[in-house]
Amino acid sequence: MAEPGRYLYAIARGLDAAAVEGVPGLDGAPVETVEHRGLTALVSTVDLAEYGEEGLRRNLEDLAWLEKVARGHDTVIHAVAGAAATAPLRLATICLDDDGVRARLDEWHDALETALDRVQGRAEWAVKAYARAGSADQPPAEAADDQDTSGKGAGLAYLQRKKSQAHQQVQSQERALEVAERVHDSLAARCVASRRLAPQDPRLTGHEGVMTLNGAYLVEDAEGDVFAAAVQELAEAYPDAHLTVAGPWPPYSFATLDPS
Amino acid sequence: MTEGHRLLPQRLETDAESVERDLFKLVLTVIELVRQLMEKQALRRVDEGDLTDEQVEGLGLGLMHLEEAMEELKGRYGLTTADLNIDLGPLGPLLSE
Amino acid sequence: MSIDAVERVSWDVEGSGPQIALVDLLDRLLGSGVVLAGDVVISLAGVDLVQVKLHALITSVRAEMATEGRVL
Numbered sequence: 001m002a003e004p005g006r007y008l009y010a011i012a013r014g015l016d017a018a019a020v021e022g023v024p025g026l027d028g029a030p031v032e033t034v035e036h037r038g039l040t041a042l043v044s045t046v047d048l049a050e051y052g053e054e055g056l057r058r059n060l061e062d063l064a065w066l067e068k069v070a071r072g073h074d075t076v077i078h079a080v081a082g083a084a085a086t087a088p089l090r091l092a093t094i095c096l097d098d099d100g101v102r103a104r105l106d107e108w109h110d111a112l113e114t115a116l117d118r119v120q121g122r123a124e125w126a127v128k129a130y131a132r133a134g135s136a137d138q139p140p141a142e143a144a145d146d147q148d149t150s151g152k153g154a155g156l157a158y159l160q161r162k163k164s165q166a167h168q169q170v171q172s173q174e175r176a177l178e179v180a181e182r183v184h185d186s187l188a189a190r191c192v193a194s195r196r197l198a199p200q201d202p203r204l205t206g207h208e209g210v211m212t213l214n215g216a217y218l219v220e221d222a223e224g225d226v227f228a229a230a231v232q233e234l235a236e237a238y239p240d241a242h243l244t245v246a247g248p249w250p251p252y253s254f255a256t257l258d259p260s
Numbered sequence: 261m262t263e264g265h266r267l268l269p270q271r272l273e274t275d276a277e278s279v280e281r282d283l284f285k286l287v288l289t290v291i292e293l294v295r296q297l298m299e300k301q302a303l304r305r306v307d308e309g310d311l312t313d314e315q316v317e318g319l320g321l322g323l324m325h326l327e328e329a330m331e332e333l334k335g336r337y338g339l340t341t342a343d344l345n346i347d348l349g350p351l352g353p354l355l356s357e
Numbered sequence: 358m359s360i361d362a363v364e365r366v367s368w369d370v371e372g373s374g375p376q377i378a379l380v381d382l383l384d385r386l387l388g389s390g391v392v393l394a395g396d397v398v399i400s401l402a403g404v405d406l407v408q409v410k411l412h413a414l415i416t417s418v419r420a421e422m423a424t425e426g427r428v429l
Contacts, residue, residue: 091386155320204380252385
């Protein structure tokens with residue numbers, strides 16, 4: 001390896017090192033721990049040619065590389081989150097060496113303790129809502145059978161049909177957004193913390209409709225089933241929203257160190 | 261999910277056999293865009309209320325025939341409106357619906 | 358009408374449960390999530406003729422890299 005660096009996966013508190021024994025890190029390197037002031041950083045050695053500033057600039061635009069790293073990163077997050085309070089880090093947090101890791105742990109110490117307090121004993125649930133699939137294939141505004149499309153007023157009638165169609169579309173979009181708000185508000189009231197993430201591109205999700213809600217909810221471990229049942233109820237109340245729910249997941253969205 | 265190493269470039273491949281159909285698709289897409297824009301604008305003008313009844317009727321008939329013509333053209337190559345939608349990435353699809 | 362999908366992802370490292378969708382992972386592990394570039398290339402007989410290029414927008418991650426990168 002030309003120049004090694006340390007890739008940081010997550011920070012944990014109260015972690016038994018045995019929990020990460022045998023857990024594979026990126027590119028076949030073993031996952032190791034760096035402890036400092038009661039917190040444990042999960043790290044592995046990576047090649048800075050690939051993960052340094054230059055390498056990242058190239059690789060971050062490569063979906064195949066992103067997939068490899070995201071999956072590898074997530075394997076470690078899952079292994080640790082199952083064993084102790086864990087603050088998952090974002091992709092590609094790199095330090096030159098373990099002294100650098102400790103310096104980070106120092107710098108982030110208070111923010112990390114706060115984040116770990118927030119996520120301890122809790123898990124993330126993801127709920128999504130969609131508007132109905134687009135009307136791309138809507139048939140042309142067809143006249144009612146009894147309308148004479150060649151007679152007087154046929155042009156006006158056509159315009160009226162089009163106007164009514166456009167109006168219906170706008171209304172249906174507004175309704176979909178309103179439903180998404182209600183679903184989010186209802187779920188946010190039932191959990192410790194919530195975040196709305198940006199809607200996902202339909203080409204990535206494979207779902208035809210526009211995504212109206214991409215919500216992340218922090219739920220007490222013991223309340224998981226109750227939360228899922230609440231989503232089920234909302235799905236029945238709003239069938240057009242095509243709700244999906246997934247969880248429990250590690251608390252990715254709630255352990256960030258950003259001011260937001 | 262991993263469709264190639266770059267982030268989903270799209271290629272409109274044409275070859276000797278399919279070139280006619282593919283270029284046709286491209287042309288129809290542009291026409292369809294203009295047609296939709298014209299319709300939206302016409303509806304706006306009608307709403308503004310400064311057109312005579314004859315003008316409104318003329319607009320409506322013209323647009324109706326345009327739509328019929330588009331349907332006929334699409335039908336010739338078995339294309340749907342969805343087929344005509346070129347993806348502009350972050351700008352979304354070309355055709356608004 | 359029931360929920361379309363309920364996935365319970367276990368803590369197991371081997372991933373016995375259904376995997377988290379890559380788009381969801383990237384949403385959370387990247388600063389800005391993923392936005393696709395829309396490159397449209399029109400080619401004829403294997404010859405690229407016209408290219409409509411748009412930028413990949415994973416920009417906020419790069420900004421983060423500048424600060425979270427090397428620690429000296």
